[in-house]
Amino acid sequence: MTEHVSASELADRVRAHPSVVRLHGGPFGAIASYLPGRKVVGVRLPDEGEPVEVGVVLRLDRPLPDVVAELRGLVAAVVGPVPVDIVVGDVVTPDEPPEGG
Template identity: 65%
Template sequence: MPEQPSASELADQVLAHPSVARLHGGAFGEIASYFPGHRVTGVRMPEDGPVEIGVVLRLDRPLQETVAELRGALSEQLGETPVDIYVSDVETAEDPQETG
C-alpha cells in the first residue's frame, strides 16, 4: 500500500489549483492538522474518517467543477480515503485587496 501524503503535501496540491485562493480553517479553526511547532490550516487528516479540506475559491468557474477537480486529484493521492471539501468563502475579481 502506498504511503499516505502528508498534510503539507495535500495543502500544496490544493493551493496549486488555479481556482483556489487560499486554505481556510473553518469558522472555529477546526480544519487543521497540528504538528510540533506548526500547524497546517485547511487540512484535517483524522485517523479514521474522511480527510477534510477547507478552501476559499475564486469565482472564475462553477464551484461544483472546482470541487470535483480537487476531490478527484486528492482521491488519486489518498486512495480509498474519502475527501470532504468545505468552501468557506469565495472571491470575485471585484473583491478589494486586503491591505495590512
Template identity: 65%
Template sequence: MTAELADRIAEVVLTHPSVVSLHGGAYGAVLSYLPGRKVIGVRSTGAGEPVEVGVVLRIGEPLPDVVSELRDRVRQVTGAVPVDITVVDVLEPGE
C-alpha cells in the same frame, strides 16, 4: 496524519487555479496539528481516514466542478477515502 501527507494535500489543493487559500473553517477546526506547527485547512485523523479541506475560492469556474476537481486531487495523494471540501468563502477576480 503525517506532516508529509498534510503538506502534500495542502500543496495539491493550493496549486488549483481557483483556490485562493486554505481556511480553517468557521470555528478554526479544519487543521492538522504537527510537531512544532499546524497545517490550517487540512484535517484527517490518519491514513485511510476521511479528509476535510477548507478553502477560499476565486469565482470563475462552476463551484461544483471545482470541488470535484479538488476531491480528485486530494484522492491522488490519499487514495480512495472520503474527501469533504468546505468552501468557506468565494472572492471576485482581483480580490
C-alpha cells in the same frame, strides 16, 4: 492511501489549483492538522476510516460544483479510497482583491 503524503504536501497540492485562493480553517479553525511545533490550517488528515477534510477559499471564476469535484479528485488521487470533504469557506469574485483588502 496510494502514497504517503503529509498535511503540508497535500496543502501545497491543493493551493496549486488555479481556482484556489487560499486554504481555510473552517468554523473555529477546526480544519487543521497539528504537527510538532506548528499546524497546517485547511487540511485535516484524520484517523483511518474518517474523511479527509480540506477547507478552501475559491475564485468565483468557474461553477463551484466543477471546482469542488476537481479538488475532491485531486485529493482522492493522493490519499486513496477514503471519503474526501471539501469545505468552501468563502469565495472571491474577479473584481475583489484575493486577500480581501
